[in-house]
Amino acid sequence: AQSVSQHNHHVILSEAASLELGCNYSYGGTVNLFWYVQYPGQHLQLLLKYFSGDPLVKGIKGFEAEFIKSKFSFNLRKPSVQWSDTAEYFCAVNAPGSGGYQKVTFGTGTKLQVIP
Amino acid sequence: SQTIHQWPATLVQPVGSPLSLECTVEGTSNPNLYWYRQAAGRGLQLLFYSVGIGQISSEVPQNLSASRPQDRQFILSSKKLLLSDSGFYLCAWTHRGNRNTGELFFGEGSRLTVL
Numbered sequence: 001a002q003s004v005s006q007h008n009h010h011v012i013l014s015e016a017a018s019l020e021l022g023c024n025y026s027y028g029g030t031v032n033l034f035w036y037v038q039y040p041g042q043h044l045q046l047l048l049k050y051f052s053g054d055p056l057v058k059g060i061k062g063f064e065a066e067f068i069k070s071k072f073s074f075n076l077r078k079p080s081v082q083w084s085d086t087a088e089y090f091c092a093v094n095a096p097g098s099g100g101y102q103k104v105t106f107g108t109g110t111k112l113q114v115i116p
Numbered sequence: 117s118q119t120i121h122q123w124p125a126t127l128v129q130p131v132g133s134p135l136s137l138e139c140t141v142e143g144t145s146n147p148n149l150y151w152y153r154q155a156a157g158r159g160l161q162l163l164f165y166s167v168g169i170g171q172i173s174s175e176v177p178q179n180l181s182a183s184r185p186q187d188r189q190f191i192l193s194s195k196k197l198l199l200s201d202s203g204f205y206l207c208a209w210t211h212r213g214n215r216n217t218g219e220l221f222f223g224e225g226s227r228l229t230v231l
Binding site for chain 1: 150158159220
């Protein structure tokens with residue numbers, strides 16, 4: 001069974017600091033990888049995704065993530081965070097199932113607090 | 117464009133009372149539908165998924181049930197709520213077939229408090 005680990009549960013940064021949130025997954029086959037974000041009071045939304053091709057993917061609001069297959073990792077990065085990046089971030093991995101079902105497994109989430 | 121709505125947004129219910137949370141998707145057909153529960157520090161736990169009308173699969177044994185009476189309608193229910201059913205429930209959908217990449221589209225969520 002697939003699993004996802006996010007090692008940072010709560011991160012506090014000052015504005016303009018660089019961000020890297022770790023995500024490791026376990027699954028032996030081909031996977032699609034996602035980062036979702038939940039801003040305070042808002043619903044979960046997709047930040048970026050990796051399906052294939054260039055392992056460095058860029059998402060909204062200046063975020064990027066790098067898929068390193070040998071390390072089973074998909075870390076999220078941003079060179080300079082803003083106060084508006086305060087949110088909870090979830091890494092997720094999906095693997096094809098049967099009958100049109102895609103099993104998506106989420107990590108436990110990382111709460112990012114950016115201090116002005 | 118596709119939209120997903122779930123209601124009610126908040127709900128306070130006594131122990132032993134029934135529950136019904138509803139979710140509808142618009143702008144697409146034959147979606148896969150999901151119910152997740154989000155708990156602080158525990159991420160999102162998949163409760164139920166459905167690949168078609170009347171087809172429900174449960175990921176974890178629990179006090180809840182789900183139904184899909186129509187293609188774009190997904191309902192989460194309980195006959196008798198427990199205190200442990202309190203939480204934040206999220207409905208989501210994905211495309212089916214070749215359009216399905218695993219990308220989930222989430223509703224606004226329903227916060228349930230059982231007293």
